[in-house]
Amino acid sequence: MSQHRHPGAPGRAGAVPALPDLPxxxxxxxxxxxxxxxxxxxxxxxxxxSEGLAxxxxxxxxxxxxxxxxxxxxxxxxxxxxxxxxxxxIEYVLGLTQRRAVALVGVGNLGHALAGYDGFAxxxxxxxALLDADPAxxxxxxxxxxxxxxxxxxxxxxxxxxxxxxxxTPAQAAQRVADQLVAVGVTSILNFxxxxxxxxxxxxxxxxxxxxxxxxxxxxxxxKASLTALPATGGSALTALPGGFGxxxxxxxxxx
Amino acid sequence: MSQHRHPGAPGRAGAVPALPDLPxxxxxxxxxxxxxxxxxxxxxxxxxxSEGLAxxxxxxxxxxxxxxxxxxxxxxxxxxxxxxxxxxxIEYVLGLTQRRAVALVGVGNLGHALAGYDGFAxxxxxxxALLDADPAxxxxxxxxxxxxxxxxxxxxxxxxxxxxxxxxTPAQAAQRVADQLVAVGVTSILNFxxxxxxxxxxxxxxxxxxxxxxxxxxxxxxxKASLTALPATGGSALTALPGGFGxxxxxxxxxx
DNA sequence: AGGCGCTTGTGAAGACGTGCACAAATCGCG
DNA sequence: CGCGATTTGTGCACGTCTTCACAAGCGCCT
Numbered sequence: 001m002s003q004h005r006h007p008g009a010p011g012r013a014g015a016v017p018a019l020p021d022l023p024x025x026x027x028x029x030x031x032x033x034x035x036x037x038x039x040x041x042x043x044x045x046x047x048x049x050s051e052g053l054a055x056x057x058x059x060x061x062x063x064x065x066x067x068x069x070x071x072x073x074x075x076x077x078x079x080x081x082x083x084x085x086x087x088x089x090i091e092y093v094l095g096l097t098q099r100r101a102v103a104l105v106g107v108g109n110l111g112h113a114l115a116g117y118d119g120f121a122x123x124x125x126x127x128x129a130l131l132d133a134d135p136a137x138x139x140x141x142x143x144x145x146x147x148x149x150x151x152x153x154x155x156x157x158x159x160x161x162x163x164x165x166x167x168x169t170p171a172q173a174a175q176r177v178a179d180q181l182v183a184v185g186v187t188s189i190l191n192f193x194x195x196x197x198x199x200x201x202x203x204x205x206x207x208x209x210x211x212x213x214x215x216x217x218x219x220x221x222x223x224k225a226s227l228t229a230l231p232a233t234g235g236s237a238l239t240a241l242p243g244g245f246g247x248x249x250x251x252x253x254x255x256x
Numbered sequence: 257m258s259q260h261r262h263p264g265a266p267g268r269a270g271a272v273p274a275l276p277d278l279p280x281x282x283x284x285x286x287x288x289x290x291x292x293x294x295x296x297x298x299x300x301x302x303x304x305x306s307e308g309l310a311x312x313x314x315x316x317x318x319x320x321x322x323x324x325x326x327x328x329x330x331x332x333x334x335x336x337x338x339x340x341x342x343x344x345x346i347e348y349v350l351g352l353t354q355r356r357a358v359a360l361v362g363v364g365n366l367g368h369a370l371a372g373y374d375g376f377a378x379x380x381x382x383x384x385a386l387l388d389a390d391p392a393x394x395x396x397x398x399x400x401x402x403x404x405x406x407x408x409x410x411x412x413x414x415x416x417x418x419x420x421x422x423x424x425t426p427a428q429a430a431q432r433v434a435d436q437l438v439a440v441g442v443t444s445i446l447n448f449x450x451x452x453x454x455x456x457x458x459x460x461x462x463x464x465x466x467x468x469x470x471x472x473x474x475x476x477x478x479x480k481a482s483l484t485a486l487p488a489t490g491g492s493a494l495t496a497l498p499g500g501f502g503x504x505x506x507x508x509x510x511x512x
Numbered sequence: 513a514g515g516c517g518c519t520t521g522t523g524a525a526g527a528c529g530t531g532c533a534c535a536a537a538t539c540g541c542g
Numbered sequence: 543c544g545c546g547a548t549t550t551g552t553g554c555a556c557g558t559c560t561t562c563a564c565a566a567g568c569g570c571c572t
Contacts, residue, residue, distance in 0.1 A: 019479050025529060031471040035450055049549065058452035062531050062552095069551055077550045078538040094471050095478025102470070113369030114466070119450060123467040124474065164473055187480060188473040190466075194291055194375060196314035204476045206469050210370070210446075211379040213462050214358070215287040215350050217420055217444040218380065220460045222351025223275050224443060281559060305519065318561055325521055333520045334568040 019093060026067045032057045033064070034090045035123075041083050049080035091124070101128035103162045103186070105177050106169030107137050107147050110192055114168055115142045128160040129153075133173065150180065157184035164188045171195040178205075275349060282323045288313045289320070290346045291379075297339050305336035347380070357384035359418045359442070361433050362425030363393050363403050366448055370424055371398045384416040385409075389429065406436065413440040420444045427451040434461075 022030075036056035040048050050068075054061035068075065068086070071093055075081045091097060102125050104114055114120075115130055130147045132138060140147045148156065156162065165181040167174050167189060174193035181189060182199055191197055191207045199205055278286075292312035296304050306324075310317035324331065324342070327349055331337045347353060358381050360370055370376075371386055386403045388394060396403045404412065412418065421437040423430050423445060430449035437445060438455055447453055447463045455461055 019482050021479075022475075023529075027475050028468075028472055030475070031465075031468040032452075034471070035468075036452075051549085056452065060531070065551060066530085073551080075550050076538065077536075078548050080549070093475065093478070095474045095481075096471065100470075100474055100477065109372045110369045113366045116365045117466065119467045120470065123471065125467070125470055163477055164470060166470075188477050190469050190473060196288075196292075196312065202480070204473060206473060208464060208466070208469060209287075210373065210464070211375045211381070212284075212287040212291075213446050213464060214356075214376065214381055214420060214422075215290070215352065215379065216284055217446060217460060217462060218351045218356055219278075219283050219286070219349065221356065221419055221444050222349070223277075224458070225351075226275050279558075307519085316561075321521060322560085329521075331520050332568065333566075334518050336519070
């Protein structure tokens with residue numbers, strides 16, 4: 001293996017070891033690998049071949065190997081990957097060795113559900129604060145946390161060292177909330193409001209829009225309908241979409 | 257341009273006019289354009305230049321123009337795009353001229369919120385059924401709809417002509433639900449459960465995993481921290497991420 | 513009518529992501 | 543100890559997406 005770089009041994013906390021810069025597409029898939037690995041670990045697997053992990057994560061095995069190779073991978077030829085070791089590696093790279101504190105702003109319909117979602121806690125995050133601008137909602141207790149007013153954000157951000165902000169407000173309030181988050185030093189935002197946020201350089205925003213997902217599906221429905229309506233030649237006319245596995249995480253037609 | 261194909265006039269419903277096949281990346285952005293256009297329409301704009309629409313949608317104007325050109329675009333040089341016309345075009349292409357019926361399976365924490373989310377109704381969809389496998393939840397009324405047992409799916413699917421299935425169950429139940437949806441003819445699934453679904457060819461699955469989104473943000477936090485920890489040269493060390501606007505819909509650093 | 517400024521639509525180049533196919537490496541067994 | 547089976551890591555070719563830059567087209571003003 002010659003000069004294995006050890007991008008940073010998970011247990012040790014020496015000088016910060018400058019992360020390898022990974023392609024965005026790879027970063028977006030790492031969490032999926034991580035989830036699959038945890039499943040494998042729970043079912044008693046100690047090692048797993050790329051083929052196995054790939055199918056558990058819903059990707060092609062060559063892609064998986066290339067992704068893992070970017071982080072100076074820990075596989076053994078002829079054997080596969082050490083499950084526990086790979087979990088540590090990926091968690092280290094994703095920055096999950098510390099449990100990051102999340103502030104959730106907007107405790108309406110969706111916010112309520114997010115506050116009660118245990119997938120956050122079980123995957124490396126801690127909801128440290130629930131905030132809302134509506135005085136009627138302040139004081140309510142959800143899942144052991146009391147909703148506080150958004151104006152308390154500056155104090156809470158420091159106390160809890162908030163790392164990530166989640167916006168679950170109506171669209172019209174989202175930009176103001178984003179500004180408030182940025183003002184207290186938050187540099188990562190997950191936005192559920194259906195609008196574009198403008199933030200200063202260095203702040204990352206990811207957007208999740210449920211209606212958009214449905215609209216994309218609707219397009220494919222429409223397309224499939226228009227294809228089957230005029231089937232030139234019979235047989236296997238539906239040869240899967242041209243794009244194949246696309247940008248986000250569209251699965252299409254995993255064969256038997 | 258010669259031979260303007262008129263991919264299908266929205267109002268007319270003649271022979272199905274075979275959709276132009278759009279790049280997946282374009283399809284994923286069309287809903288965002290549509291949302292921005294509706295905003296513009298409400299604020300009284302009759303036309304909008306590509307620059308304006310692009311910034312409202314959070315993309316680069318060249319990309320916007322190329323995207324729109326794929327659908328045989330309706331812009332006027334020197335003026336811009338006709339807002340109303342473009343809305344019709346995009347809605348037609350996305351298959352939103354008919355209001356598609358959605359079945360929501362899994363009325364737990366998240367499912368509850370989705371059932372109450374009015375963004376679906378306002379953007380072309382109708383939640384036609386709420387289903388759950390837990391008898392304790394059957395019968396509950398949410399937002400005017402009664403939760404029914406998953407075993408009733410076959411009948412309901414026909415009655416309501418379900419087009420899209422949304423899975424909001426725990427991971428362990430998701431594959432079975434997917435199979436049931438496929439069995440009754442559903443060919444588009446939106447999956448909120450943290451697992452990979454395997455479905456036959458021709459069925460589209462889109463996955464939304466909230467924890468994954470946070471983990472991606474966590475990576476960027478980690479990376480930013482490791483950069484500022486050892487800043488070799490001062491000045492503009494944070495020259496935005498290498499990837500820039502990536503696969504999904506990561507915004508990064510929109511300037512002032 | 514003619515010219516000027518503005519905006520669209522697109523060719524071409526470059527960046528990025530994907531997948532094949534194979535050499536290199538490792539293990540287990542005879 | 544050597545050989546074969548197996549699996550990783552990666553060079554390379556291909557396809558897709560993005561971005562630039564500019565010609566073509568349109569409206570307005572004189």
